[in-house]
Amino acid sequence: DQQVKQNSPSLSVQEGRISILNCDYTNSMFDYFLWYKKYPAEGPTFLISISSIKDKNEDGRFTVFLNKSAKHLSLHIVPSQPGDSAVYFCAASEGGNAGNMLTFGGGTRLMVKP
Amino acid sequence: GEEVAQTPKHLVRGEGQKAKLYCAPIKGHSYVFWYQQVLKNEFKFLISFQNENVFDETGMPKERFSAKCLPNSPCSLEIQATKLEDSAVYFCASSQLAGSYNEQFFGPGTRLTVL
Numbered sequence: 001d002q003q004v005k006q007n008s009p010s011l012s013v014q015e016g017r018i019s020i021l022n023c024d025y026t027n028s029m030f031d032y033f034l035w036y037k038k039y040p041a042e043g044p045t046f047l048i049s050i051s052s053i054k055d056k057n058e059d060g061r062f063t064v065f066l067n068k069s070a071k072h073l074s075l076h077i078v079p080s081q082p083g084d085s086a087v088y089f090c091a092a093s094e095g096g097n098a099g100n101m102l103t104f105g106g107g108t109r110l111m112v113k114p
Numbered sequence: 115g116e117e118v119a120q121t122p123k124h125l126v127r128g129e130g131q132k133a134k135l136y137c138a139p140i141k142g143h144s145y146v147f148w149y150q151q152v153l154k155n156e157f158k159f160l161i162s163f164q165n166e167n168v169f170d171e172t173g174m175p176k177e178r179f180s181a182k183c184l185p186n187s188p189c190s191l192e193i194q195a196t197k198l199e200d201s202a203v204y205f206c207a208s209s210q211l212a213g214s215y216n217e218q219f220f221g222p223g224t225r226l227t228v229l
Contacts, residue, residue, distance in 0.1 A: 002156075004156075026194045032215045034218075036218055036220075041222070041223075042222055042223075043118070043120075043205055043207075043221050043222045043223050044157075044205070044221035045220070046217040046218070046219060046220075047218055049215070051215055059197040065226070087115075087154075089156075089157070091157075093215075093217050097210050098144075098145055098210060098211060098216035099144075099145045099164050099169045099170065099209070100164055101147065101162060101170055101172075101173070102147075102149075102157070102159065102218060104149075104156045104157040105156060105161070106155060107154075107156065108158045
């Protein structure tokens with residue numbers, strides 16, 4: 001039973017345009033959400049997070065939106081750059097403790113074309 | 115250190131052999147996590163530690179897998195009598211104690227190949 005789903009396995013975007021990556025979850029106990037970026041043969045790198053008390057969090061070119069009623073979050077990258085090409089993982093945890101495990105989606109491969 | 119370190123980078127074992135993986139968390143981080151990624155699919159949580167104590171082991175297979183985090187030593191994940199299905203990349207992550215919500219920082223992973 002996948003509690004976190006990324007339904008698009010891949011996304012191709014032109015450099016300079018917006019990339020929108022989507023993530024859905026089923027567990028209503030999740031209250032902390034994170035996006036990680038992963039290059040081949042490396043570990044995931046933390047990008048941005050959002051807690052369930054917010055609906056938007058912005059950090060430079062990256063913005064995460066959370067729609068709790070729809071159990072949906074999205075990552076916007078504007079403007080997209082070729083260096084953003086990587087696999088992006090959405091993750092969620094039941095908060096309240098920094099030791100709580102993360103539940104990951106299956107990832108979306110983003111390709112930004114020059 | 116400032117990064118999570120994992121050794122070895124690659125490990126090849128024959129079926130039935132033992133495999134031992136190591137992780138040094140970021141200095142000052144109190145939580146350590148182990149995840150398994152099979153065939154580039156999603157990450158499966160195995161176990162977490164708060165300092166040297168097991169915090170959550172709900173993802174650990176009951177047989178063959180064990181893990182430790184001892185003071186002044188790297189954490190370890192050991193697989194006794196490896197099976198073909200154990201072939202995966204094993205990631206270690208660490209996070210700080212402070213606060214209810216903290217991102218986990220990941221190491222580069224150890225690729226285990228069981229032949």
